[in-house]
Amino acid sequence: MNDFWIILVGALVACSCSVVGCFLVIRKIAMVGDAISHSVLPGIVLAFLWSGSRESILILMGAALLGLVTVFLIQLFQNSGVQGDAAIGVVFTSLFTIGVLLVSLYTQQIDFDLDHVLYGEIAYTPWHTMTIAGMDMGPRAVWIVGGSFFINIVLVFVFFKQFKICSFDAALAAAMGIPVMFFHYLLMSLVSVTTVAAFDSVGAILVVGMLIIPAATAYSLTDQLHRMIIISMVMGILSSVVGYYVATALDASISGCMVCVAALFFTLAFLFSPSHGLISRIWRRKVSFKSI
Amino acid sequence: MPNVLKVEDFTIAYHKKPVIESVSFEVPEGKLIGIIGPNGAGKSTLIKGILELVPRISGKVTIQGKSYRAMRKSVGYVPQRESVDWDFPTNALDVVMMGRYGHLGWLKRPGKAEKQKALECLEKVGMAEYANRQISQLSGGQQQRIFLARALAQEADLYFMDEPFVGVDAATEKAIIQLLMELKKNGKTVLVVHHDLSTVKEYFDWTLLLNKEIIQVGRTEEVFTPEYLQKTYGGKLAILSDSQSGLLIN
Numbered sequence: 001m002n003d004f005w006i007i008l009v010g011a012l013v014a015c016s017c018s019v020v021g022c023f024l025v026i027r028k029i030a031m032v033g034d035a036i037s038h039s040v041l042p043g044i045v046l047a048f049l050w051s052g053s054r055e056s057i058l059i060l061m062g063a064a065l066l067g068l069v070t071v072f073l074i075q076l077f078q079n080s081g082v083q084g085d086a087a088i089g090v091v092f093t094s095l096f097t098i099g100v101l102l103v104s105l106y107t108q109q110i111d112f113d114l115d116h117v118l119y120g121e122i123a124y125t126p127w128h129t130m131t132i133a134g135m136d137m138g139p140r141a142v143w144i145v146g147g148s149f150f151i152n153i154v155l156v157f158v159f160f161k162q163f164k165i166c167s168f169d170a171a172l173a174a175a176m177g178i179p180v181m182f183f184h185y186l187l188m189s190l191v192s193v194t195t196v197a198a199f200d201s202v203g204a205i206l207v208v209g210m211l212i213i214p215a216a217t218a219y220s221l222t223d224q225l226h227r228m229i230i231i232s233m234v235m236g237i238l239s240s241v242v243g244y245y246v247a248t249a250l251d252a253s254i255s256g257c258m259v260c261v262a263a264l265f266f267t268l269a270f271l272f273s274p275s276h277g278l279i280s281r282i283w284r285r286k287v288s289f290k291s292i
Numbered sequence: 293m294p295n296v297l298k299v300e301d302f303t304i305a306y307h308k309k310p311v312i313e314s315v316s317f318e319v320p321e322g323k324l325i326g327i328i329g330p331n332g333a334g335k336s337t338l339i340k341g342i343l344e345l346v347p348r349i350s351g352k353v354t355i356q357g358k359s360y361r362a363m364r365k366s367v368g369y370v371p372q373r374e375s376v377d378w379d380f381p382t383n384a385l386d387v388v389m390m391g392r393y394g395h396l397g398w399l400k401r402p403g404k405a406e407k408q409k410a411l412e413c414l415e416k417v418g419m420a421e422y423a424n425r426q427i428s429q430l431s432g433g434q435q436q437r438i439f440l441a442r443a444l445a446q447e448a449d450l451y452f453m454d455e456p457f458v459g460v461d462a463a464t465e466k467a468i469i470q471l472l473m474e475l476k477k478n479g480k481t482v483l484v485v486h487h488d489l490s491t492v493k494e495y496f497d498w499t500l501l502l503n504k505e506i507i508q509v510g511r512t513e514e515v516f517t518p519e520y521l522q523k524t525y526g527g528k529l530a531i532l533s534d535s536q537s538g539l540l541i542n
Contacts, residue, residue: 026377026380160401161402162393164382167380168376168380168387169375169390171345171369171371171375174343175344175364176393178394224381224383275426
């Protein structure tokens with residue numbers, strides 16, 4: 001049963017991350033996801049200090065808020081002439097270290113483990129169960145990550161056309177009266193919440209990996225955005241299943257193996273994709289060269 | 293003839309440096325209007341300002357007597373082709389359907405009617421057979437036609453087009469101008485940011501000469517003269533007049 005829970009949590013993380021990750025990839029802001037996943041730390045710590053609880057929904061909200069602050073600051077610096085990726089680098093490292101300082105200054109005496117926040121271990125998820133009114137509801141992570149997956153899929157489904165046109169042609173979207181900035185910040189909030197919801201249970205590596213790698217794999221396998229999201233989720237689920245059994249066989253880190261398998265799928269797609277793959281491109285070039 | 297677009301005292305600045313200053317003009321209905329001026333004259337900015345894509349410092353825009361926000365659905369926009377990522381995972385039909393999004397409201401999803409409309413518009417620009425083609429596989433001219441089809445799908449009365457002729461082949465340019473003439477014939481008004489001075493007289497009924505401010509606006513034969521062009525381009529233009537008053541840019 002524990003195998004099932006761990007794979008389920010991995011798959012839910014992968015699906016939840018895929019839905020928003022695809023938009024990060026097509027908007028060429030994949031690194032913003034990485035940045036957000038680090039810079040939410042001060043939000044988590046402040047919410048924890050304020051509420052005194054790690055379980056609280058406040059932690060999620062604090063993190064989401066910091067996610068928005070991150071995006072806002074990155075944009076502010078970029079608009080003021082700082083190089084695009086330098087702005088990302090400055091903002092997330094600064095916020096992250098503020099978080100680290102807050103932890104070391106104020107949470108020494110309390111049960112707050114930085115390792116746990118950043119490198120939560122998916123192997124333990126089956127034992128962190130949730131009880132509601134005395135009833136065992138199963139692993140907490142399933143509910144939290146499942147909840148964030150549910151929110152992501154519903155919002156992206158309902159506002160698919162807005163998310164799509166804002167990603168492809170923001171100017172036309174704005175001219176049509178679609179609130180481009182609102183959807184930008186909505187997406188970024190989803191990225192923040194997704195990241196933090198998964199963080200605590202499965203650790204940063206798995207989250208950051210699943211946010212980008214399956215989406216990047218799917219990007220090279222299809223020409224349609226909705227298919228890209230579906231393929232990305234399938235790739236993520238496969239990575240979780242295969243990664244889990246590889247980890248058991250090797251007795252290695254489960255999150256690490258899941259991300260490695262995802263990376264392996266990416267490499268295969270990069271090389272062998274019929275439409276975008278390296279080999280088919282070289283082949284086509286050869287054929288067109290011969291025909292000349 | 294009623295004026296479809298009225299711009300009053302329009303000023304836009306980037307980082308406190310004015311890009312266009314106190315621009316005022318009016319445009320009559322059913323005309324093809326060329327917006328002409330040197331690089332950095334603020335041609336694109338003027339369009340973006342009217343469409344509220346960039347903030348203005350001052351000025352008022354009225355479209356058929358109402359504000360832009362009230363008239364959004366009857367305004368179409370073709371941005372510069374390079375402004376979007378053509379590697380985006382989507383096909384030609386899907387891009388044209390985006391032209392209908394403004395009419396769909398918050399929650400309605402594009403359906404059969406939108407698809408039908410998009411196919412008709414693709415047909416009009418001669419791209420029906422490319423409907424399911426991934427957009428990155430299209431040539432520059434084909435991509436521009438897709439953008440035009442998307443604007444047609446907007447079913448607007450007033451169109452703004454930002455350099456629709458840049459990077460397209462001669463055949464596409466001809467196809468596009470024919471389409472614009474047809475729009476005009478149906479009573480639509482089209483404002484086009486344009487670079488090629490040699491075709492201005494042939495294409496446009498009206499010309500707006502812009503260099504940070506309005507130099508001159510009016511019927512092309514009255515406005516498109518060596519004197520006003522010299523003023524617009526500030527001596528950067530060598531005008532070789534011959535019997536057909538052909539023009540060359542230096």
